[in-house]
């Protein structure tokens with residue numbers, strides 16, 4: 534290893550252990566907005582990425598209920614602590630080449646310290662699930678862009694409860710429980726499933742706005758088999 538490499542390692546070893554302690558957790562809570570679209574702090578709630586609850590001391594790739602870890606992360610042998618998390622958040626692809634977290638990293642050492650200070654508290658076993666950062670996001674981005682903590686789809690207002698979907702040429706027509714019908718260009722309507730405890734009841738899909746313009750929506754079904762059954766070709 535070059536002298537420079539050793540120096541860098543020494544510098545990391547010297548600087549990092551204190552990093553989470555140096556940070557400002559209140560600022561870090563805001564920085565967590567960069568993570569919240571993909572990560573929950575609630576135990577067992579996996580999204581694009583695994584739940585971050587109970588992160589310190591756990592093996593990388595170690596959340597058993599998360600099915601989408603890359604082989605690279607699982608084989609990395611990393612145990613998450615102040616040091617390894619600081620390195621991961623600086624440049625994930627450098628730390629675990631081939632991992633599948635779509636995130637470039639946070640280059641600012643102060644921002645990383647803040648975020649780690651927040652995470653260290655918020656991921657402790659028994660820490661109240663910090664939904665604040667996540668719910669703050671929701672209004673911004675339209676929740677179906679993967680953002681934040683989605684509402685329970687079993688208890689929605691009638692305007693969100695789908696009764697029928699018809700398909701004619703390039704148009705889906707969606708009728709909701711409030712009696713309203715909306716037409717969508719076929720490329721603007723997405724079909725999704727949510728089999729979690731927050732998913733919709735069987736045969737009672739939910740419609741959620743998607744994107745900023747109001748012309749797009751997502752329909753979320755209880756299970757994939759429902760999708761074809763629900764859509765009625767009809768002009």
Ligand code: HEC
Nearest residue numbers: 567568571581582583593594595602603606632633634636
């Ligand atoms: C666009 C989605 C996305 C964003 C944004 C994102 N992550 Fe991730 N994260 C993932 C995915 C997916 C994985 C799993 C990667 C793999 O298996 O290779 C992951 C893995 C991780 C892991 C390893 C967890 C484990 O169980 O081993 C940590 C820690 C983590 N992310 C922290 C963060 C933090 C902190 C942020 C914000 C600064 C962040 N991530 C932003 C999607 C994301």
